[in-house]
Amino acid sequence: MTLLSPEEWGIVALSLRVSAVAMLGCLPLAFALAWLLARRRFPGMILLDALVHLPLVLPPVVIGWLLLLAFGTHGPAGRLLADTLGLTFMFRWTGAALASAVMALPLMVRVIRLSLEAIDSRLEDAARTLGAGPWRCFFSITLPLARPGLLAGLVLGFARSLGEFGATITFVASIPGETQTLPLAIFAALQVPGGDAEVARLAFVSIVLSLGALVASETLVRRGIDRQRAGRPHAL
């Protein structure tokens, strides 16, 4: 391809890898949190809701600093993961994925939670009276009906994490080929005299990826709503 140089393709590939890994790691946690917040009433719920949303409103540099404290070489979580799984984050692309995951979490939880709240729990009641236990009911009714919302959350979170900058640069710095994702590379190119053309090319790629993800996410959400409505044409 003539649009981008091999180094620039490398940046795009690294960004996609970081975001993909971030989403895979984030999805189970996001779904569990969304389910808790949508379906359960428990003490401390408002606090949990606020904690989940914190990355949305905190300065990203603070999130990056907190990640340094927790997952750095001397941080408790960092030491534990290094000792047990041999997993390290400092100055590595895995750290960029972790920062992206944390920053994308609130967005994913929101989207998935909305889709779970839209599911008619009377359908789950019907499944129970037909002989389905709670788990079978979850996997045969709840999860399939939540699937468009899950995918929408995944795509939106992916787009969000492609744009992640502040927490990443604070936590794992901007190391070409390791932690320098698209936004970090754009920022670096801006510092170099004559880097304008590279900035423009990378920014163009950013816009295309983000726009594509937003369109895909919106399409999935709409499909989910149609599907829900389709279930009760007679009652309403």
Added chain:
Amino acid sequence: MPSEPAFAIDVAVMRGTTPIAACFTTPPGLTALFGHSGAGKTTVLNMIAGLLRPDRGRIAVAGEVLFDSAAGINLPPEARACGYVFQDIRLFPHRRVRDNLLYGWRLAQPARRWITPTEVIDFLGIGDLLDRAPRTLSGGEAQRVAIGRALLSGPRVLLMDEPLSSLDAARRGEIMTLIERIRDELQLPILYVSHDRAEVERLAQTVVPMGDS
């Protein structure tokens, strides 16, 4: 030999500030829970089905105790074998008619199944609908599928909550005939919730009044 009661119910529950209580025993056949809306008829069905826990009381269906607050018995809905036909139908929107029908049948232990899918499909006349999505069905068609889905789950009794309320007059007659056939040909005890006197007079062998009593 006197047959055991189809339903032996004695329950009480608070719904908000409204106390709802019911105490009755029914012979086999169709029993109507009859009363104005808001009397708690659906609440009673939900307690029998296991969707709502009574504050106290006892529920026995076809001789088996499903709930007994004194003895600490409370079977989950999936263990109660009560077929439930809902007022709002509740077909699964993401599954075709065939998969809706077979949902409970696949889950039922083979010994529990007393009717086959072919028999139910013939009985209800829904052979042409099997590949359709629920959203494409008319009200009468959807209600037939919902009844078939409940019958195929291997129930010991059928709970029906105003099954005619979403239908026009012509469809009402059809479904009423169907309910009579379930009562007489399949010999399935039915607890039928309604606020319509004509419906109750035509279908019910026993009437349990609710509210204002």
